[in-house]
Amino acid sequence: MSIPNPLFLIILFTFFIFSQSAYSQNQSTSSSTSKFPWSPPDNRFLISNNSIFAAGFLLAGNTTNRYIFSVYYHNITPTTTIWSVNDNSPVNASSSLFITTSGELRLGDIPFSGNSSSPILSLKDDGSLSFGSWSSFQYPTNTIVPNQNITGKTLSVRNGAFQFDGTSLIYNGSYDAPTSYYQSPNAFMSFDDSGTVKLQNGASFITSDFGDKTLRRLKLDDNGNLRIYGFDSGSGQWNVVWQAVPELCTIKGSCKPNYICMYGETYDTTVCDCPPGFHRVSGLDGEE
Known part of the structure; x- marks a missing residue:
């Protein structure tokens, strides 16, 4: 077996180190940033100092080019989100998170926070995202985490x-x-x-x-x-x-009008079926 040329090994090692350095510089793994604008292709994210939470752009559902800016648990699969700014309005890859001339943080056309004299976006150890006096904990979506105040929140x-x-x-x-x-x-x-x-x-x-x-x-x-x-x-x-x-079937809206709610194969599933003598009609919310 031939021994590789030492010069070749030096070049290969140098290329590897450069590549790793370039890759690291393309990612933000600190708990705060003042680098804006921030777009999905930048491949950047924040990580809380305790390494429990992360924040950044996530692909929306099964799409390949629509993104949601979220706070989520770091290194847990599947991704578990605790807060999102644009859950109902995913943005494309050309959209960016940026600070306006008045100091407001925005995601494309979506208002993100109030005005701030500090251009720093931070992810705290408790999972809150903060920008000046604004905090994501003040505007929860569908999730509350430990030690987050629930009073007055919806x-x-x-x-x-x-x-x-x-x-x-x-x-x-x-x-x-x-x-x-x-x-x-x-x-x-x-x-x-x-x-x-x-x-x-x-x-x-x-x-x-x-x-x-x-x-x-x-x-x-x-x-x-x-x-x-x-x-x-x-x-x-x-x-x-x-x-x-x-009892999931006691939740209002588990089934649409005129359906009978029944329990599925697991505790977390329900089945909506027609009453005896009726059948499902395509395109209608109820039964005939």
């Missing part, structure tokens, strides 16, 4: 069909007036790292994994249920450790 699913106002779960369907299908006797305030959920009037309750040192998140799911999930690092799965509505 969670909403992407299409707006379900909301949680801190006390009630509300259905905002197209075929009926807004209807509450769950109500807590005391409003939610926050929950901590141990799994204790604090309510108004000194009340509280604990999750089924109380005391475990793990990641948790409270989320209003797309099916209208409010759940707390705990992360099992052994299996790499998020497990339900508390839920507001155990």
Whole structure:
């Protein structure tokens, strides 16, 4: 076997080091940035100092050229988002995050924050994204993380069909007036790292994994249920450790008018079927 030319090895090693350096410079792995504009092709993201959270552009759904700027858990697969600025309005690759002349942070045409004299966008260890006095914790989407204040906040699913106002779960369907299908006797305030959920009037309750040192998140799911999930690092799965509505078919809007709601093969699935003697009619919301 021939021995490689030493000059060739030196050139190869130098090329490798240069390539790694160029790759690293093309990525932002700090917890803050003042480098704007910031576009999806820049391949940049922020990582909190404790390496739990990340922020940056994520592909929207199954698309290949539409992006959502989000905060999500770092190094957890599949990607688990806790906040997004444009969940309902994905942008294309040419859009950018930038600061206006008045000091406002914007994503394309989407207002991002109020004016700030500081041009620094930071990702904190608690998962909050901050820009001056503005914080993503002030404007939650569908998720609350430990030690985030819930008081006065409203969670909403992407299409707006379900909301949680801190006390009630509300259905905002197209075929009926807004209807509450769950109500807590005391409003939610926050929950901590141990799994204790604090309510108004000194009340509280604990999750089924109380005391475990793990990641948790409270989320209003797309099916209208409010759940707390705990992360099992052994299996790499998020497990339900508390839920507001155990019986999914009692959630308003689980099925459209005139359907019968039945439970699927797992606790988390439902099946909407026609009453006896009726059949499904294509293109209609109900049954005939």
